Amino acid sequence: MFGNSKKSNIIKKILNKGETDLQMETVREKNILYYCSKFAKYQPNTTIIFATDKSIFSINNEAIKNILGFEPNHLRELKTILPPDTYTSLALTMEQALEGKIEKHLINFTFQEEKYDLLLTFIPIEQENNEVEGVYLIIENVSEKLSTIGSLRDLFDGLNTGVWMKNSINGDFSFISKNIASIFEVSLEKVNKRTFTTFIHPEDREVTQIIESQLSQRNKAQAVYRIVSGNGKVKWLSEQISIKYNNNGEVEQLLGIIHDITREKQLEEKLIFIEKYDELTGLPNQKSLYELLDYYCENRRPFALLYLDIDRFNMINDSLGYEIGDEVLKIVANRLKDILPSNGHISRISSNDFVVTQSAFHHKDQVIQLAEKIIHEVERPIIVEDYEIYVSMSIGISFFPEEGEEKLSLIENAHTALYLAKREGKGNYQLFTYSKDISSYKKYVLDRDMRKAILNEEFELYFQPKVEPIRGQIYGAEVLIRWNHNEWGAISPSEFIPIAEENQTINLITDWVIKRVLSLLKEWKEQGFLLRTLSVNVPPIRFMRNGLVELVKEQLQINDIPAKFLELEVTESTLLRSDKIVLSKIEELKNLGIKIAIDDFGTGYASFDLLRKFHPDTLKIDQLFVQNIHHENEMDRGIISSILYLAKTLEMKVVAEGVEELHQIEFLKQQECDFIQGYLFSPPVSQSEYEHLMKIGYLKPKNKLNFKQGGIEKRKFFRFQFPNFVLAKMTISEVNNQKVDVGATPILLDNIGLEGIKYLSNLKLPINSNMKFKFEFTLMGQPFEIEGFLKWIEEEFGGIYSYGVQFQSNKPIEDKLAPIINRMSALNKKNERIPDTEFINKEAHLYLRESN
Structure with a gap:
């Protein structure tokens, strides 16, 4: 089986000779025997055999006994124990080991129904001429170890990480997990x-050297590196390696754990990108800008700073939506990058604000040319989703070191110049200079301090009462805001609200007002005040931003205030900013019980269909119409009358704003306007003043109008004042130019002239030019039937109303009435009785009540 070579003879001796007491002939063999004995002492499950042509020694036969259950007298007895195929495999392995072709071999067999796994390690014995004269064979029972490794394999394969094991640093893998x-x-x-x-x-690639260096210095290593996978993907891996040594200080096992950290690395890279770059446009952000400016300033490198702002950009977001607005920003950013010179740098620092720096310029004219180029480039039409959009850009410019020696002052000064550019009409550039415009500087300071003002509660609420015009009863107030700036003093809304809308802080301010108003209502409720509705203006942009409905709902719950005491005022133009978005939010607010008012009604272009869709509770007539009320301006009077008629038809309340003169309120009362708001009753007052007014509960006009004297002075014709009320009858003759048949009701005439009468009635009638009345009375025996229109109304006392009537022009009746008025006037001057006239001597309210 083994051939005829010398090596084959040695193998035969190893397998067949049974002598265990042969002499060790060389010192080298004695040393080997010593170390093998030492090894066997600490490895009770290991048998070591070595053999030459002259000697065969077995060390630690107890191990063989533990494996086989007995101690064989001769190694050839293994032939009777091992299965034939296992024994044959062992013989072939021995032959390969003697030829230096194999170092280790694992055999598996079953003996007496017990499974065994034996690891054979071969160490050739060489003579001085390099010929092999024998072999050392280490037999190790690894059954338990393999069983443990099998369990570990199942465990490691179930992990998301990859695991590998080796028995030596440069050896093959003994285990690799599926992952x-x-x-x-x-x-x-x-x-x-x-x-x-x-x-x-x-x-x-240098990571391999790093790992080797770490392993040589300690028993573990860790590294992060990239690989190119089998599919060509670049992945980031984190690998940890630990080494286990045996008692002799030799490497027994290496364990490696590999994590795929590609997603974590991508997230880390994204966070690093976001830290210094704007996610939407990809431009450097404010942090990157500040680092660059610090570098320029520290190195005293002259440069220009251009503060860029897209004019009225919020209009794009409000009317077309934020997605369109974002696309516009990206297009503008790309245009700016394309025209930026090699010595330029651009950053996006807020919504529609950019900063460009230019260094190493030879003359300031180069900076101005760049500004002009930017303005021209941005003004080119922008196409987004079939929308053709035109925008303009304003620019403020400051220079280092002339106008600031550190970054913040340079930015502030450029920003101040930007406001000057906007005031000059937008779409232009301005250079910074302190002496050019104090107003622009003030605007800049207000813009800078606005967010701080919210945090420091520098804003204060004022209240302008809404008054029922006839009784003067206070039915609530519109909430207005004032800013007590620590440098510029009291700032009116007309100054800071446009700035707030430009820099988007209007949303924060609106939310603050809503919170404060509901908090005040809670305080007043606890103090026992009779609560009245408070109205808060909500700008269009706040409806476009999320969270308004949630904020209102939350604050109502926190303060335990019924929703009916809060009214939100929106402008007509708000309705058309984004019809669906605004209407859906208004509907949600109304479902909470919040009242909705349309402010400045008549100045916008809201359709009647929109009024029908969300049905506001209140219409507020803009003061533009109220201020133009006078006898000669029939158009504005007609508009107001039409709005009032429309509102009553739709069951809405009407508030007239900006009422400042007596003739305005008289006309509005005649037209049955529900509420009056204006300086005639009260200017906006502080919280303490309004609380005082709430205790009183009503207001009177500053100067009460005397109808009898005032009316006589302003009328074209003389009015005769009856010494006592004259009984008359009144009926409706036409409505909308259609004849109607209505029974007459008694009225009391107070005075008469050729153009009209004043009378008293206990009926409240509409002041509407579409309704015509007929009046019947007898004066000095002469009967009269005259048609006319109600022009004004005033509540006198006890549910009695006085009306002014304008007669329909009728020359024959005027000719008949004129001499009668003259004769009555003459008799009255002589204190003589006026004959053939039905005078009523009772109090008007008593007579009219009895007559019904």
């Missing part, structure tokens, strides 16, 4: 045939 193949995206067979080094990214 190694998944990580490297190749089959396990290919992993076995290739080392990990071949997968490592070319730029990270």
